[in-house]
Amino acid sequence: MGSRVSKHLPDALPPRAPQFAQNATRRFFRWLLGVCGWKLVGEIPNVPKVIAIVAPHSSWWDGWWALMFMVAMGFKVSFIAKNELFVGPLGWLLRKLGGLATDRSVANGTIGQLSAEFASRDQFWVALAPEGTRKKVQKWKSGFWHLARATDVPIVMVSLHYPDKTLGFGPLLETSDDLDADMARIRAYYVPFQGKHRGTV
Incomplete structure (x- = not known):
């Protein structure tokens, strides 16, 4: 076994992660x-700070498998969740797993909050779901891109693929000053991958 x-x-993980x-x-x-x-494919980047975008996000199960990989490999990866979830035992568990409470009603609040985390820590990885919902969407949220630009932190593309039962690490992406071009590259990368219920296109 x-x-x-x-x-x-x-x-073992890369030493700088x-x-x-x-x-x-x-x-x-x-x-x-x-x-x-389930298995891991691709190369885990040996960097102390990164914005990991994870897709597809078609089901709670997609998040669950990603979380299991995080714990199994020993990653200290943060993620954001709604303020309302951080109460009682669930709130304790979310914080224990790296959860950060955020108020999504505040304009640029999440970007400012995560920018401060990057500035104050020597090591900080944060995982974000650019689809923003489990429903199929045509347009992804661009907050992760703006965060990368604000912090000068690279993006790593992380995928789930149910047919092969894999969680994959793609290449590091240094953002340019062209949001549309960067988003097109990112969306193209995710075309082959299938979550529990759907892909990303």
Whole structure:
């Protein structure tokens, strides 16, 4: 059983990536991913700061598998969620997993909040879902692009592909000053990938 799991996930993360120590929780999720047949493909970037955009986001299950990979590999990755979710036991769990509460009604609030996190930390990875919803959308939200421009932090494209049961790391993207051109490149990259219920186009 152990060999089956180890070939699906790297034994160690790149040294500059934020991470936590090996523990029983990590070992359990590595085992669970192996049993379920999921594996990692692509190269994890060896950078201390990155904006990871994750797609497709067609179901809660897409987020769940991505979260399992994060824990199994020992990534310290932050994500944003609505203020209302950060109450009681659920709020405690979200914070424990790297969740950051955000008020989406405040203009540029999330970009300002995450820019401050990047400025104040030596290592900071944040995962964002550019589709912004589990429904199929024609236009992606561009907040991640504006965040990258504001912080001079690269973007890494992370994909889920249910037919092969893979979570994939794509290339790092340094943004240009042309939003439309960058978005076209990003959307083209995600065309082959299928979430639980749909792809991205």
